Structure formats: C-alpha cells, structure tokens
Amino acid sequence: MHNMIAGILALGLFSGPALGADPVSQILQAAEETCASFEKGEFAPGMAITEVDLTGDGKADTLVDESQFSCSSAASMYCGSGGCMLHAVVGDQSWQFQAEGWHMIRWDKRPVLLVARDGGWCGGAGAQLCYEAVVWSGGDMLSVMPPPQ
Numbered sequence: 001m002h003n004m005i006a007g008i009l010a011l012g013l014f015s016g017p018a019l020g021a022d023p024v025s026q027i028l029q030a031a032e033e034t035c036a037s038f039e040k041g042e043f044a045p046g047m048a049i050t051e052v053d054l055t056g057d058g059k060a061d062t063l064v065d066e067s068q069f070s071c072s073s074a075a076s077m078y079c080g081s082g083g084c085m086l087h088a089v090v091g092d093q094s095w096q097f098q099a100e101g102w103h104m105i106r107w108d109k110r111p112v113l114l115v116a117r118d119g120g121w122c123g124g125a126g127a128q129l130c131y132e133a134v135v136w137s138g139g140d141m142l143s144v145m146p147p148p149q
Contacts, residue, residue: 041073
C-alpha cells in the first residue's frame with residue numbers, strides 16, 4: 001500500500017496543494033486556475049495583497065482581498081451581491097470573511113480588523129451594511145459573530 005501511494009505521488013497523480021506552499025500563494029493559484037478554467041481567462045491580482053499587523057506582534061501578516069482580483073473572461077468571477085472573499089493570513093493559517101470592504105484600526109494598541117458585511121449577516125437586508133470586529137487572541141481570529149455552520 002505504501003509503495004502504491006508513493007508511486008501515485010511520484011507520477012504526479014495527486015493534485016493537492018504544493019507541500020510547503022504558503023496560504024497566499026495557494027489563494028492566488030486557486031484564483032488563477034478558476035479564471036483560466038472559464039474561457040481561458042487571464043488572471044490579475046491587482047492590489048489584492050496588503051501587509052498589515054493582525055496579531056499585534058509587530059510582524060507583517062497578510063490580507064488578500066478578492067475584490068481586487070480580475071479575470072479577463074468574467075467581470076464578476078470573484079464577487080457576488082454579498083461581497084467578496086477577504087482572506088486574513090497569519091503564518092501558515094488563513095481565515096475567510098465574506099466582505100463588502102475592510103479597514104484596520106487600533107484600539108488601545110491592539111489591531112482590530114473591521115469587516116463590512118452584507119446586512120444579511122446581522123439581521124438586516126442585503127443592501128444594509130454592518131461591521132464585524134475581528135481580533136487576534138490566543139492563536140486565533142476572534143469575533144462575537146457566531147462561527148459558520
């Protein structure tokens with residue numbers, strides 16, 4: 001069995017993420033593949049990658065904002081009426097938020113990620129906006145928002 005698995009891996013028949021690939025590269029690669037799969041579109045990340053300090057440790061973490069992605073074969077490949085995916089990347093971990101926009105603030109020297117959400121997330125109508133505050137604590141991104149079901 002072990003030899004069969006090793007053989008499959010050696011032949012390149014296993015199509016998982018590249019070993020050691022960082023989350024930002026994986027996000028960009030998936031977006032590029034999605035674009036190319038629709039009428040051979042050309043992908044451009046635009047200004048999607050922003051370095052910010054999400055954890056308060058003074059080191060750069062990364063936000064990947066899919067609202068900045070473009071695909072030559074589809075105008076709305078990465079966003080819908082409820083917004084676009086925002087990826088918060090800390091080390092080898094990433095979290096996703098459906099976002100209408102975002103902004104970083106500091107509260108008593110602690111970084112806070114504000115995520116603009118479609119009103120459906122907070123009991124309103126889709127066209128209304130509400131805001132989720134997300135902070136880093138104990139190795140995780142925390143919010144009062146209930147976890148996804």
